[in-house]
Amino acid sequence: MNCTKQQANWRTRRNAAPSQRHAQAKVLLAKVLLVAVVASFGLFVSVPTMSATPPTTNSLTNNAGRTVLTPKPARAPITPAKHPLVIAHRGASGYLPEHTLEAKALAYAQGADYLEQDVVISKDGVPVVAHDLILDDTSNVREVFPARARADGHWYLIDFTWEELRTLNLHERTAEEGKPARAGRFAASGIGFRLHTLDEELAFIRGLNATLGRAQGREVGVYTEVKSPAWHRQQGVDAAPIVLAALARHGYTKATDLAFVQCFDFAELRRIRLGLHSELKLVQLIGENSWGESDTDYSYLLTPAGLREVATVADGIGPWGPQVLTFAPGKAPVPTGLVQAAHAAGLAVHPFTLRADDLPPGVANLPALVQALQAAGVDGAFTDFPDQLRAALK
Ligand code: CA
Numbered sequence: 001m002n003c004t005k006q007q008a009n010w011r012t013r014r015n016a017a018p019s020q021r022h023a024q025a026k027v028l029l030a031k032v033l034l035v036a037v038v039a040s041f042g043l044f045v046s047v048p049t050m051s052a053t054p055p056t057t058n059s060l061t062n063n064a065g066r067t068v069l070t071p072k073p074a075r076a077p078i079t080p081a082k083h084p085l086v087i088a089h090r091g092a093s094g095y096l097p098e099h100t101l102e103a104k105a106l107a108y109a110q111g112a113d114y115l116e117q118d119v120v121i122s123k124d125g126v127p128v129v130a131h132d133l134i135l136d137d138t139s140n141v142r143e144v145f146p147a148r149a150r151a152d153g154h155w156y157l158i159d160f161t162w163e164e165l166r167t168l169n170l171h172e173r174t175a176e177e178g179k180p181a182r183a184g185r186f187a188a189s190g191i192g193f194r195l196h197t198l199d200e201e202l203a204f205i206r207g208l209n210a211t212l213g214r215a216q217g218r219e220v221g222v223y224t225e226v227k228s229p230a231w232h233r234q235q236g237v238d239a240a241p242i243v244l245a246a247l248a249r250h251g252y253t254k255a256t257d258l259a260f261v262q263c264f265d266f267a268e269l270r271r272i273r274l275g276l277h278s279e280l281k282l283v284q285l286i287g288e289n290s291w292g293e294s295d296t297d298y299s300y301l302l303t304p305a306g307l308r309e310v311a312t313v314a315d316g317i318g319p320w321g322p323q324v325l326t327f328a329p330g331k332a333p334v335p336t337g338l339v340q341a342a343h344a345a346g347l348a349v350h351p352f353t354l355r356a357d358d359l360p361p362g363v364a365n366l367p368a369l370v371q372a373l374q375a376a377g378v379d380g381a382f383t384d385f386p387d388q389l390r391a392a393l394k
Pocket residue numbers: 116117118225
């Protein structure tokens with residue numbers, strides 16, 4: 001399974017082995033409950049703290065042996081009244097190398113509402129902010145640790161201690177033969193960008209909230225992804241508790257905190273809610289089964305029944321663009337209906353990833369894409385260009 005390349009965009013799909021269909025069991029919300037949610041969208045039905053076994057007082061087992069959830073008290077709205085959320089995808093990664101603190105600072109200054117952290121765990125259990133499971137395409141690991149590649153020719157982050165990782169220099173993402181993965185992005189070298197831990201980034205954001213945020217009367221939140229939990233488990237590491245513990249150390253524990261936890265793996269997201277008892281806002285990322293991202297059956301999750309099942313544990317979904325809008329050359333984007341279906345299930349919708357330098361077919365520029373997404377009713381979006389998304393929002 002190709003876990004190392006996760007470069008989905010709006011135009012191309014990754015090639016990977018088909019994922020196995022994940023056996024979905026459990027819990028459907030009553031339709032009448034959903035109607036009530038739709039009537040007051042923004043009040044999210046979910047199950048913040050509930051043990052799977054034994055059932056707690058707000059669950060019961062029906063005659064099919066499935067757990068049926070009863071309504072929870074209303075959660076805080078996750079869509080601000082003013083505008084859809086601007087979620088800085090790996091920071092302002094359209095302008096500076098992804099997941100550097102420099103890219104996060106720029107995204108903050110450009111008006112992002114949330115800064116995204118992808119998290120991969122080091123050999124000594126430190127949560128490190130990085131998108132890829134491998135270091136090959138974003139760092140000088142080849143030069144610093146030439147003998148540390150695995151048999152498959154890749155340098156895995158999890159094979160290095162944090163003390164080793166912090167010696168690496170980061171650079172703009174490269175593709176084959178060291179060429180830039182995206183033309184026109186940050187090209188300067190010799191700057192000494194470094195990896196950082198999740199704790200460092202959370203402290204960094206708290207610091208910015210106390211200076212720039214206070215001056216501007218705003219507070220920026222965190223949007224943290226548990227990367228490839230099944231793969232981490234194969235390596236002997238349980239990633240989700242490490243991520244949740246770091247968030248808790250920095251005060252992120254409740255549904256009302258400015259924090260989302262995102263994951264492609266629905267079984268893991270369900271465990272985060274029901275097994276690890278997290279009350280944080282949860283977002284189910286939705287890709288295509290062909291990506292091999294996890295064992296989750298994304299085709300099922302996109303159905304009304306699938307969305308209702310997601311809503312039993314999560315507050316929102318993060319689909320990729322073509323699941324929200326149908327694109328075709330020479331034609332205006334057309335909503336697929338996913339946003340309405342997700343809203344009907346009580347889920348917010350935060351699609352990924354808006355890129356001014358990689359627009360889908362039929363879209364002339366980023367403002368046109370933003371306009372189409374707003375017309376479709378999205379509640380936020382991931383972008384590499386936070387300033388441009390912010391400027392285009394109406
Ligand atoms: Ca991510």
